[in-house]
Amino acid sequence: MSAVVKSWRLHRRVNSTEADLARMVNPIVRGWMAYYGAFFHTELTPVLDRINTYLLRWIMKKYKRAGTLRRARQSMAQAAARNPRYFAHWIWVKPAVK
Template identity: 50%
Template sequence: MAYYGAFYQSALHPLLLRINAYLMRWIRKKYRRLRTFKKAKACWQRVTRQYPRLFAHWAWTPAFW
């Protein structure tokens, strides 16, 4: 991530957003109470606020959803 982030940030950004989308899909499938997008979004925002460095790529991407 350091190399592409330094030289190809425009190419790296869509990939990192896709990783976030996969994480969101995993959360929605794993936890029945988070099946609705609204509840999953609230959970996502809470987790990203409480643990901003939980995943390494979160340092590179702005919070979305």
């Protein structure tokens, strides 16, 4: 699964919007959560964390004002607070806020 996430190259899709990324990612992640989540929840969590990492990198590349990791985390946390089900995996793995 990790190789599949890597092949998406989310952080390189700066011409896409958040809605485009969500439309691409959500059906696949929902399927993984339904299939692997029943018995292998702990195996799926690192993959979902990795998707969050790629989303952070996407924010840093898309929005130059959020170019730092700290600002990208803040904007991702704000987005998750506004709409916690925007990305399917945010139900299990919250965006990193430090």
